[in-house]
Amino acid sequence: MSVRRLAEDQFQPAMFAFNEENAVWAEATIRKYPEGRQQSAVIPLLMRAQEQDGWVTRSAIEYVANKLDMPFIRVLEVATFYTQFQLKPVGTRAHIQVCGTTPCMLRGAEDLMEVCRHKIHHDPLELNASGTLSWEEVECQGACVNAPMVIVFKDAYEDLTPERLEEIIDAFEAGKGSEIKPGPQVDRAFSAPEGGPLTLLEEVKPVRTNLEPQRGAEEAAPMPPTDAGRAKNVAPEADASIKTPVTDKEGAKARVKAAQDMPLSATAKTDPDPKSPGSAVEGAPPEPGSVSGDLKPKRSRKKAGPTEGEDK
Template sequence: MAVRRLAETQPESFAFSPDNHAWAEREIAKFPEGRQASAVIALLWRAQEQEGWITKPAIEQVAEMLSMPTIRVLEVATFYTMFHLEPVGAKAHVQVCGTTPCMLRGAGDIIQVCRRRIHAEPHHRSADGAFSWEEVECLGACVNAPMVQVFKDTYEDLTPESFEAVLDAFDRGEMPIPGPQNGRRHSVPINGLTSLTEIDYSDAAAKPMAASAEPAEAEAASVAEAEPELLAAAPEEGADDLQRISGVGPNLESLLNAMGIYTFAQIAAWTPQNIAWVDNRLKFKGRIDRDDWLGQARRFAAETSGK
């Protein structure tokens, strides 16, 4: 892995947007007095989501907000490869795992695609500024090697062809579905069970073991979906800016609007059954809970209604 240093060219200043500043204050307040430094990764991550990368002024701002020496925040930002220390591709920054299991399973071929399609060298943006790439150490999805991470999501079980398809989708402005790209679910054997095959899984008593391979799926399946309140068109006073919800970009906002979802109040009112309905149509299971869309929407809805 390359030595991680701050970019030579830096902006003059950094400030959290009002929304992000309010969010940061709430995040800091979660920790007991004297332990505010525990919020450092959360704040750096939000700064990166806002700016696209971690700037020196952002590090200084986070240090000030957390009463930490700047060097301590710098240490965190330069240690974790999740933090980008220079501007990255506007559509996707590809982090290719180059550690042994991924390398044995073809990471070298994935890197060759990056060299050909993005730039011959890592940490450089493509000619149109849309993509960048780097090689990183193990990202914890070795069982689905080879894999890459793009922003918050991982794309696994890649071949050069399926990886190119992922890049094509990002290039079209789409959000490709994360996870295995070879059709299997999670890390379940693609050709069926290879061990414990003597167990009769038709017996309900034996099912917990089988189910444990896919607890999230089982839980999701247990929630029957129900259509949430949908609008035929944007309200007369105008649609809310759903992109204020962290995790919702232009494409997701368009998809939500196409379904009839235009306002924070609509999202804030979702039940687990409504979430299942939307999840199934966005094909990003778990993203709504992971990014706490409801909590965010409730805050934005309260702001909008002047509460």
């Protein structure tokens, strides 16, 4: 991207202010944004300032910055970034932007630029002798199928030849630019084929769609609603009739109290004491008459001697 700078001081006006109509419009535009987000109106306000004076001046940037409570440098960044903002004076009757992207270039954009060099000025962004016309090369303008094309202010003129562009420039120079119809300059509507449509010339009606009622639908028997998509839980604990502590709080309290008041069972009384004699629990006393501890005979690993009659 080329470097974009503000115009020299000799071209800059001393001050800027919206006229009465644009001032009302600006206040209404700012109110469209939520509280704390009014700075988002910077692009619409800059564009309105350009439409009023023909280009974006330094004083207009300062005016918008003060109105939106923004630093001057932030508004300057927006104005110099977007090529839709003109930073120096342009033609008062027409500023012609020639698309130079690949589709337009392949279909004759260079010839259109040559027309501008011949009829306006050799260099882009320079005024003609009377200050009424200027031109520049720009990037894609979004009508590639109708290439080549130019934009004059807000209107697009497409399917151009060098001869047709000369006629358009002459009309704007004479102050009759409003008599030129924007859009394709050939026999086509918008981006339709030249000369009219070539396909789908006959109306084709579908045999039936899902939106149309079928024959005999009103006589069909009513179908009960299905529960195929509903979850089925047949587990016993999912039975809604079973009372739980959540669904039967009073019953749960009664059962807890009954359990607390219930005496110990008979089996609990006859359970062996872990410390009773003969218990297998470690530390329990031995049963009476049993030999244990140090009184137990110890086994000896000593080899027995030969018996009588055997050789030693």
